[in-house]
Amino acid sequence: MTEPECIIEIESLHTRYGNHDVHRDVNLNVYRGEILTLIGGSGSGKTTLLRHMLGLEQPSQGTVKIFGHSRNDATFNRQEKIIRSHSGVLFQQGALFSALTVFDNVALPLRELHILDEDMIRDLVMVKLNMVAIEPEHANKMPAALSGGMIKRVALARALALDPKVLFLDEPTAGLDPELSESFVELILALRTEMDLTIVMVTHDLETLVALSDRIAVLADQQVIVTGTLDEICRFQHPFITSFFKSIRHKIEQKNHSEQTWKTVPMPS
Ligand SMILES: Nc1ncnc2c1ncn2[C@@H]1O[C@H](COP(=O)(O)OP(=O)(O)OP(=O)(O)O)[C@@H](O)[C@H]1O
Secondary structure, three states, X not given: OOOOOEEEEEEEEEEEEOOEEEEEEEEEEEEOOOEEEEEEOOOOOHHHHHHXXXXXXXXXXXXXXXXXXXXXXXXXXXHHHHHHHOEEEEOOOOOOXXXXXXXXXHHHHHHOOOOOOHHHHHHHHHHHHHHOOOOHHHOOOOHHHOOHHHHHHHHHHHHOOOOOOEEEEEOOOOXXXXXXXXXXXXXXXXXXXXXXXXXXEEOOOHHHHHHHXXXXXXXXXXXXXXXXXXXXXXXXXXXXXXXXXXXXHHHHHHHHHHHHXXXXXXXXX
């Protein structure tokens, strides 16, 4: 069997602010096509790790390779533009520019390329809005006229404008009610298949975590203490994991119990 392609490789990463160590010897790989979720307590360094992966912030020590290139490589500057265009990001805060219409928000990364004419940009924006189920009549609206769910969808359209290979999602369902959150999760799953995306996500929301994650990486004690599937993570003994999954463990046990009961019901003769 061939090894899955490693898209992001983090080695021996340290992050220090003054005398505060946020990360100590963090190691993590993200493989092509997977949805990897980062979890950890408040202040454990999840958003900072995303920012390192995006190249928005440099670690104090260690390397972050993305598509095989490290910032320390001599060729990195030449590659940087390409790497940036291969990454889309949906931040929890400041999802849209409030002074720009829906259309102009999604058009922004396309215009920044300075290689596409306006007709091409119009077509691409409308395709992206359609992908996230935003009707064309909303294109000229200002963000203030949109519901919370629509703002997230437009922000997702903008994150996908350049057809990225990797999508970074910081608390994608925060602020959405359970129904909107569920439909946003379904949208992400559909787009992941359609666009062959690799996704790195941070979330506190258990439903989102369970619905989307192929693997989970847990940040605690300044390190990635474990990576694995939901089952593997739930079996790992650590106080943060115990309290994070307390409610879900109960749900899993209930589910196992009802499946067990169902299996032992005698079949009618
Ligand atoms: N630029 C900075 N300067 C100084 N300290 C910082 C900076 N950025 C982050 N920190 C600190 O680093 C730690 C980790 O922050 P980070 O936002 O990555 O945590 P988090 O796990 O995403 O937290 P939360 O779940 O609360 O969003 C925090 O203690 C934060 O105050």
